[in-house]
């Protein structure tokens with residue numbers, strides 16, 4: 001079971017919190033599209049054993065800047081090069097204001113069956129402060145347009161812990177989002193990444209970050225509000241209804257192999273990690289001139305163990321005892337010793353097969369993961 005990720009590195013405008021690899025120079029969209037098709041053909045043997053593709057994901061950047069025909073062509077190429085499951089999940093990330101009925105109808109005709117809509121807030125003032133280009137009405141229109149044409153697996157992305165986002169405004173955003181007929185919500189706390197406008201303003205003292213108490217309050221409002229209306233928290237930042245988990249993200253967390261196409265995209269084949277050049281022009285030139293366009297790292301047993309912990313421990317499935325044992329008995333001894341204090345503090349539970357974080361454990365997940373990491377002496 002494997003997945004293919006396409007990174008579409010273009011946006012019309014730059015959001016003030018975003019550090020993803022993306023560019024507002026839309027003049028390179030066509031040559032980028034050609035370079036990505038070339039990369040896909042060059043790497044058609046990357047996923048070993050002709051493994052079946054269960055998920056195709058268009059992320060970015062803003063994939064909805066591609067035409068439906070371009071997205072359809074990339075899907076067709078994947079189907080030419082790989083064995084693709086009949087039930088393949090094909091997700092496109094999109095900004096709400098790109099999702100007209102015409103655009104959605106064409107995407108659907110090309111096989112797209114899931115949308116991940118970057119909403120972030122339903123408060124007009126907060127949207128402006130984040131430099132989002134859509135309005136509140138666009139969000140509602142996008143969801144109902146998608147449903148009308150037949151796409152009913154819809155995820156919405158939200159951000160909390162944003163300056164000037166009071167708990168009341170955050171609750172209002174959540175209430176308006178859960179009034180929509182959607183299946184999935186991903187919600188992340190704002191991070192001040194270096195190089196972003198928010199980070200610059202923070203270092204100049206021009207904005208006031210939320211304090212720890214407000215952060216925690218936002219998280220609790222999120223978890224409690226979603227639980228009340230039937231959303232299951234299956235990963236620290238991901239919630240679904242009717243078991244509609246993101247199969248794509250879940251396969252990352254379950255250690256499946258994946259191929260990432262496009263600048264900055266990462267790939268993993270079970271033994272090594274590869275990451276593409278994070279520069280649009282250099283990526284295009286390298287593909288055109290048949291030069292190397294990625295770096296690679298072979299994974300040691302310790303790397304694989306730590307990867308397993310970091311990807312699995314934040315999910316509802318937790319880490320499995322038999323998986324930890326498969327790395328070697330000293331990994332299990334190390335893990336059991338390190339996790340003990342968190343069991344005593346009720347932040348981690350042993351369920352007979354493995355260990356899961358409790359809801360209070362999720363809040364301190366970074367610390368817990370850091371403590372159970374294995375470091376070679």
Ligand code: SF4
Pocket residue numbers: 010011013014015018019020022060061062095118
């Ligand atoms: S639309 Fe998405 S990728 Fe583009 S700048 Fe905003 S957050 Fe970043």
